[in-house]
Amino acid sequence: MNISRRNLIKVGLGALTYYLSAPQFLLLAAGASEITPRTIGKSKILVIIQLSGGNDGLNTVIPYGIGNYYQARPSLAIKPDQVLPLTNEIGLNPNMQGLANLYKEGKLAILQAVGYENANRSHFRSIEIWQTAEPNKICNTGWLGRYLDHVNGDKSMGLFPSVNVESTLPATLAANNVMVPSVSNINDFRFKTDPRYYNDHKAQLKAFNEIYKQFDLNRPNIDLLREAGLNANEASDYLRRVVSTYKSNVKYPNGKFGSGLQFIAQMIVGGVNAKIFNVSLDGFDTHTNQLVTQNNLLKQLSAGISAFHEDLQNHQIADDVLIMTFSEFGRRVAENGGRGTDHGTAEPLFIVGNKVKGGIYGDHPSLKNLDEGDLKYKIDFRSAYASILDRWLSVDAKQILGRAYDIIPFV
Amino acid sequence: MVNTKDSSFWTNHLLRRAGFGTTPDELKHYVQLGYNKALNELLNPKQIDNSQLETNIQKQNFDYTNLDELKRWWIYRMAFTKCPLEEKMTLFWHGHFATSDRKVKNPYAMYGQNQLFRKYAFGRFDDLLMAISKDPAMIIWLDNQQNRQSSPNENYAREIMELFTLGIGNYTEKDVKEAARAFTGWTTLPDGFFLRSNQHDYGYKTFLGVTGNLNGTDIIKILASQRVTGHFLANKLVKFFVADDPDSGMVNRIAQVYIDSNHSIKAMLHALFSDPVFLSEKAYHAKIKSPAELVIGSVKLLQVKTLDHNLPKIMASMGQDLFAPPNVKGWDGGKAWIATDTMMERFNFASLITSNKFNRLEQYTSASDLMYKQGLRNARQVVNYFAELLVDGDMPQSTYTTLTNYMSSNSTGTKTTKIMDNQTLDAKLRGVVHLIMTLPTYQLC
Numbered sequence: 001m002n003i004s005r006r007n008l009i010k011v012g013l014g015a016l017t018y019y020l021s022a023p024q025f026l027l028l029a030a031g032a033s034e035i036t037p038r039t040i041g042k043s044k045i046l047v048i049i050q051l052s053g054g055n056d057g058l059n060t061v062i063p064y065g066i067g068n069y070y071q072a073r074p075s076l077a078i079k080p081d082q083v084l085p086l087t088n089e090i091g092l093n094p095n096m097q098g099l100a101n102l103y104k105e106g107k108l109a110i111l112q113a114v115g116y117e118n119a120n121r122s123h124f125r126s127i128e129i130w131q132t133a134e135p136n137k138i139c140n141t142g143w144l145g146r147y148l149d150h151v152n153g154d155k156s157m158g159l160f161p162s163v164n165v166e167s168t169l170p171a172t173l174a175a176n177n178v179m180v181p182s183v184s185n186i187n188d189f190r191f192k193t194d195p196r197y198y199n200d201h202k203a204q205l206k207a208f209n210e211i212y213k214q215f216d217l218n219r220p221n222i223d224l225l226r227e228a229g230l231n232a233n234e235a236s237d238y239l240r241r242v243v244s245t246y247k248s249n250v251k252y253p254n255g256k257f258g259s260g261l262q263f264i265a266q267m268i269v270g271g272v273n274a275k276i277f278n279v280s281l282d283g284f285d286t287h288t289n290q291l292v293t294q295n296n297l298l299k300q301l302s303a304g305i306s307a308f309h310e311d312l313q314n315h316q317i318a319d320d321v322l323i324m325t326f327s328e329f330g331r332r333v334a335e336n337g338g339r340g341t342d343h344g345t346a347e348p349l350f351i352v353g354n355k356v357k358g359g360i361y362g363d364h365p366s367l368k369n370l371d372e373g374d375l376k377y378k379i380d381f382r383s384a385y386a387s388i389l390d391r392w393l394s395v396d397a398k399q400i401l402g403r404a405y406d407i408i409p410f411v
Numbered sequence: 412m413v414n415t416k417d418s419s420f421w422t423n424h425l426l427r428r429a430g431f432g433t434t435p436d437e438l439k440h441y442v443q444l445g446y447n448k449a450l451n452e453l454l455n456p457k458q459i460d461n462s463q464l465e466t467n468i469q470k471q472n473f474d475y476t477n478l479d480e481l482k483r484w485w486i487y488r489m490a491f492t493k494c495p496l497e498e499k500m501t502l503f504w505h506g507h508f509a510t511s512d513r514k515v516k517n518p519y520a521m522y523g524q525n526q527l528f529r530k531y532a533f534g535r536f537d538d539l540l541m542a543i544s545k546d547p548a549m550i551i552w553l554d555n556q557q558n559r560q561s562s563p564n565e566n567y568a569r570e571i572m573e574l575f576t577l578g579i580g581n582y583t584e585k586d587v588k589e590a591a592r593a594f595t596g597w598t599t600l601p602d603g604f605f606l607r608s609n610q611h612d613y614g615y616k617t618f619l620g621v622t623g624n625l626n627g628t629d630i631i632k633i634l635a636s637q638r639v640t641g642h643f644l645a646n647k648l649v650k651f652f653v654a655d656d657p658d659s660g661m662v663n664r665i666a667q668v669y670i671d672s673n674h675s676i677k678a679m680l681h682a683l684f685s686d687p688v689f690l691s692e693k694a695y696h697a698k699i700k701s702p703a704e705l706v707i708g709s710v711k712l713l714q715v716k717t718l719d720h721n722l723p724k725i726m727a728s729m730g731q732d733l734f735a736p737p738n739v740k741g742w743d744g745g746k747a748w749i750a751t752d753t754m755m756e757r758f759n760f761a762s763l764i765t766s767n768k769f770n771r772l773e774q775y776t777s778a779s780d781l782m783y784k785q786g787l788r789n790a791r792q793v794v795n796y797f798a799e800l801l802v803d804g805d806m807p808q809s810t811y812t813t814l815t816n817y818m819s820s821n822s823t824g825t826k827t828t829k830i831m832d833n834q835t836l837d838a839k840l841r842g843v844v845h846l847i848m849t850l851p852t853y854q855l856c
Contacts, residue, residue, distance in 0.1 A: 052738075121584075122573055124740050167730050168737075168747055182750035188728075189752055192759045193845065194766035197838035204842050207817040208849060214809040215851055220655075220697050224746060225851035228754040235751055283513075287554040287566050336564050338557025343569075372584075 042320075044392050047264060047277045047308075048144070048172060049325040051301070053284030054123065056294055057330035057347040057375075060096075061110055061364070065089035068367035072334045076290055076341070086110075090364055095299035098306030099350065106358035107309070108350060109410035111384055113365035115346035115377025119329060123285070123343070127328035131171035133382050133401055143385050144276050145175035146400045147393060151275075152177050160235070162276040163267060165260040173278055179227060180276075181235045184256075186243055186263055190236045209233070242270035250311040253303040257281040261308045269315045275393070284327060288338035301325070305352055313354075322353040322392050322411065326381070332373055346377035349384055351410050355392075361408055383408055421690055422446050423803065427856040428652050428698070429453050429684060430495030432708035435800070450684050454533065454677055456494035464492050475522040478512055482723035482733045485525065489707045490718060496680075500532035501525060502703060503651050505733075508543050508575060509741035510552040512734045520548040521734045533677040536644065536669070537635040540575065544597065544631055545604035553739070556598040560612040563591040568630075570739055576634040578643040582619065589616040594627045641669030648679060653689050654697055655745035661688040696805055696855040699748050702729035704856055705757060709764055709848065712801055719763075729756045749854070761848035765841045778836040790818035797844055802852040810850065818843050 059076060063069045064083045083091035084100040092100050102108040116135050120126045129135045133143035141149070148161050164173055164182040173180045183189055191208070193201045212230050215222065243266040252258035260279040267274065281301055286293050305323060312318035330347035346365055365375040386397035386405040398404050419442040426433045426441055430453070433441065441449040452459065473484040489498045505528060512521050524546050531539035543549050544567075550556055553567040568591035572582045596611030597604070616625045619633055634640055645665035649657040664686065665679050672678035683689060700708065706726050710718065719725075723733060730753050736742055787793050794814040798804050818839050821827050831839065847853060 121569070122579055123738065125579060164750075167728075167750055167753055168743070169750055183752050185728075185752065188759070189755055191755070192762045194762065194838065194841055196766065197841075200838045200842055203817060203820065204846060207813050207842075207846055210813045211810050211846065211850065214807065214813075216807050216809070217805070217852065219852075219855070221699050221746065221749075221855065222851050224749055225699070225754075225854050228749045228751060229758070229849070229851065232751045232755040232758070236755065287564060288557050336557065337559045337562030338554055338564055340554070340557070340564075342565055 043273075043275075044394065045268060045275060045277070045321045046144075046388065046392065047261075047279070047321060047323045049301070049305075049323060050127075050170060050172070050278070050280035051284050051297075051325055051327035052127070052280050052282040053286070053327070054126075054329045054331055054343055055284040055297075055327040055347060056286060056290065056341050056344075058333065058367075059290070059294060060093050060298060061086075061090055061112070061348040062093060063090050063364050063367060066364060066367060068333075072367060074335065075339045076335045086360065090360070093295065093298045095295045096302035098302040099352075102306060102309065102352055103358060107354060107356050108352050108358050109356050110360045111349040111351065111379055111408065111410070112360060112362035113346040113375060113378035114326075114349045114362075114381050114384060115329070115375075115379075116381055117377075119345040119374070119377070121329065121343040121345075123328055128171055130326055130328055130381060132174075133385055140174060141176060142170065142172035142174045143382075143400060144278075145171075145173050145178070145180075147389060147395060148173070148175045148178040148180070148276070150395055150400055160238075160272055160274040162278070163264075163272065163274050165263055165277060165279045170278060170280070173276065179231065181231055183235060183239060183263075184260070186239055186266075189232075190240065191233055205233075239267065239272070242267060242272055245270050248311050248314070250307050250314065252307045252311075253300045255300060257300050258304050258307070261304045262311070265308055265311045265315075268312065268317060268321065286331070286340050287336065287342060288340040290335075290340045305350075309352065319354045322351065322355065322388070324352075324384070324388065325350040330375060333367055333370060333375060334373060344374045345371070346375040349381075351384075351388075353411070355411055357410050359410075361410055379408070380405060387411065416692075418442070418446050422449050424690075424695060425449060425453075425684060426495070427704075427708070428689075430499060431489055431704055432711050432856070434711045434714050437711070450681070453494070453496040453684075454681055456497040456533075459493050461493045464488065467491065476519045478518045478521075478734065479723060481518045481522055481525075483718070483720065484522075485733055486707070486722050486726075487718060489703065490710050497529060497532055500676075500680075501528040503648070504528035504532065504539070506651070506736060506741035506744075507647060508549065509736040509739055510548050510734075511736055511738075515548045515551045517548065517551070518734070520551070524548040525734075533680070534675070536640070536674040536676055537632065539676070540571075540631050540635055541628065543575075544571070544594075544627060547599040547603060550597065550599040550604070555594055558591060558595050558597065559607075559610040560592070560595045561610075563588070563595055563612070565591040567591070567594055567597075571630075571634065574739055574741075576640040576643060577637060578639065581637075581639050586618055589618045589625075590630050592616050593618065593625045593630045597627050635674055638666075638670065641674070642666040645669060645679065648683055651744070652683060653686075653694055655699070658688045661686050696803070696852060698856050699745060700854055700856045701742070701744060701748060702726040702731035702753075703733075705729070705854070706760065708856070709760070713764065713844075715764065725756070725760050725763075729753050729760070757854065758849045761845050761853075765845040765848065777833060778840040779833055781840070782836075790815045793818055793840065793843060797847050801844070801847045802850055805852045805855075806847075806850055814843055814846060817846065 062078050062083050064080045065088050070077045082094045084094060085091040099108055131142045132139040161178050162173055162180045164180050165184055167182060167184045169180060169182050191205060193204045212226055215226050246266040246269050252262045264277045283297055309318060312321055326349055327347055329344055331341035331344040336342050362378050382401050383405040386401055387408045389395050389397035389400055390407055391411045422442050474480045492498050510524060512518055515521060527542050527546055531542055553570055554564045555567040558564040565587050569587045573579050592612040593616055596607040598607050613624055618625055618630060621633055645662045646657055649662050665683055668679050668682045706722055730748055731742060785796055787796055794811055798806060819826060
């Protein structure tokens with residue numbers, strides 16, 4: 001019944017994208033019985049962690065044994081004896097013990113000096129470039145959005161091709177044919193009605209669904225709103241059922257980032273059949289008094305990732321998950337006058353997982369041979385993406401990124 | 412309904428955009444003035460006696476050093492002011508010169524900045540740009556207190572061009588460096604702006620083709636006089652007030668007004684709200700309400716007298732945390748307001764305001780009383796009344812039918828012909844209001 005009605009709904013031109021996602025939508029309406037559970041041990045899940053604001057790479061992966069670091073950073077440099085050494089030249093920020101342990105276990109790959117030609121130093125444009133993988137033009141879809149479009153026909157994707165654990169969808173997951181739900185807080189994520197008239201709850205919900213399924217008006221945003229509204233209720237029912245089965249003793253760091261990662265673990269453990277999850281950690285724009293702010297953020301990052309990994313390990317599902325971090329840019333080599341750093345260029349990327357071939361990929365960028373005070377990039381960021389698409393998600397990266405890039409064998 | 416495009420229809424449209432919607436009485440006032448006079452009243456807040464608002468605010472004793480109280484103070488203003496466009500423009504400038512207390516960590520400085528936006532809301536853009544460049548919260552937010560001759564900090568120099576005036580692509584990295592030098596020493600003390608002359612770079616600079624011993628004031632004058640600045644502002648105003656996808660012809664017209672009026676914001680707004688594109692069917696119910704518009708609008712339509720202390724948190728959960736925009740770019744707005752969870756927050760706000768908080772409504776004592784006062788005799792009339800009030804009657808026939816069936820059924824969904832007891836009537840009436848507030852068209856303005 002729902003199906004035939006939905007097919008009758010007219011859509012405007014602007015709504016084409018939402019129209020195209022109708023098949024998933026039908027699945028949604030048909031209810032959880034249609035959901036194919038994920039096959040443990042065979043899934044390849046990718047968790048993207050966006051470090052917003054521009055993370056200072058030089059104080060994350062620290063070149064403590066490379067000339068010029070201490071000269072360039074008189075107040076910000078981390079002392080050699082505090083660094084968690086990886087080699088006799090570079091080491092991790094002392095607040096990242098968890099990641100240092102994962103490195104020792106061979107589960108952390110560090111990609112050095114990742115960036116692109118003619119780096120843009122605007123937060124907004126540069127994050128857009130990283131998210132869309134398009135440095136030279138404005139692009140409406142993200143690199144993972146295009147991946148979702150690409151595999152849209154794959155039935156194993158099921159109900160949730162991807163879940164964004166933030167309140168706004170990053171361009172990374174913007175797709176033409178797939179609408180990715182955003183859910184940041186599962187506890188409040190349900191349709192509430194007047195608590196005094198609980199008997200009427202069902203009647204209201206029924207009326208809501210009936211109204212929404214037939215809400216046919218020729219206005220620009222109507223289809224977007226209608227789909228978001230229906231999605232919200234269906235996703236709420238399903239996700240609440242899924243996460244209710246999760247038990248864990250692992251302690252995640254306090255705050256939005258830690259609870260976001262835990263929610264992702266709940267969904268993965270509970271069998272949500274999504275391939276891509278997205279979460280972010282904000283506050284890296286450290287123009288002033290960088291040390292305290294960045295140290296605290298890196299601590300959250302490291303503790304969050306190791307808790308998440310341990311949790312998945314305990315649930316025997318860690319083999320299925322790969323984590324990648326990125327930021328819109330690294331920061332200037334020389335510190336500024338306010339014990340901070342200004343917008344820069346290349347940055348290190350972290351890739352974490354049981355299936356990762358741990359180690360350091362690429363040389364640390366030179367601190368002397370600079371481009372107007374900025375690091376010169378060595379690895380094109382799209383090489384990192386291509387490697388993940390090709391070797392983890394098993395699709396032809398060229399079809400998603402438009403051309404071939406060097407594959408880095410970290411997975 | 413769209414096909415009755417009389418003056419009151421467009422005045423209502425104007426108030427949803429230039430304000431936060433209206434109470435029925437306010438709407439009556441503006442409709443009686445007629446569209447042009449209503450617009451003039453909105454554009455000239457200084458000619459309105461708004462003293463009742465200030466008196467009521469004084470009674471509330473808001474503590475402006477407390478962030479949560481500061482948010483409630485502003486929400487109170489938005490809800491009860493007689494000068495809604497003044498508050499709407501304050502919100503626009505807050506999004507344009509987006510400053511967050513998460514970094515400033517000084518609510519009183521944020522209060523000062525908010526009053527600055529109100530003061531300069533309709534004046535010359537040059538004056539606003541000068542005032543905001545010397546504003547303590549802004550100086551802290553974009554690190555200009557760290558901008559010294561010996562070690563320039565480029566943050567303010569970059570953002571004033573990228574986000575406040577020219578837009579990306581209209582300046583070079585060299586311009587950023589030169590402007591940063593011109594703003595060296597512009598700092599703040601506890602009592603306000605202070606020029607530390609020993610940290611200011613008095614050397615020659617070349618900025619956007621102008622060479623000289625330029626200081627921050629010169630940079631601001633140069634920026635405000637650029638044609639692209641007018642275009643950048645026009646585009647942003649049209650996006651904020653008219654359509655997410657601005658009509659380029661309209662943007663050009665408003666940009667020209669910026670030049671012709673010697674940078675008058677009021678002149679730009681007058682042209683914007685008189686433009687044929689704004690007054691076209693295409694513009695009607697075409698914008699997604701921001702959380703501020705949704706929350707304040709609901710308070711007004713339902714004539715809520717006592718504001719819920721949680722309104723700032725509720726707006727934040729919908730994606731608009733006042734005094735804490737997500738980043739220097741402010742809120743993206745438009746489609747970005749809508750995600751699965753922010754949609755659910757909108758539904759649940761509707762539930763909250765129609766359930767336990769509904770008792771504080773001015774005109775609501777009981778369901779039967781309301782029906783009697785409004786002369787509503789059956790389910791269909793109740794649905795019509797609230798549809799007209801809340802969504803301007805803009806919903807498909809199927810929705811009328813479902814709501815009428817819901818209203819005239821018992822809780823198990825069985826249609827009843829019996830006269831309802833007052834409790835069931837109350838539940839159903841609140842349910843109808845709740846459901847209309849969850850409609851796609853209720854999310855539009």
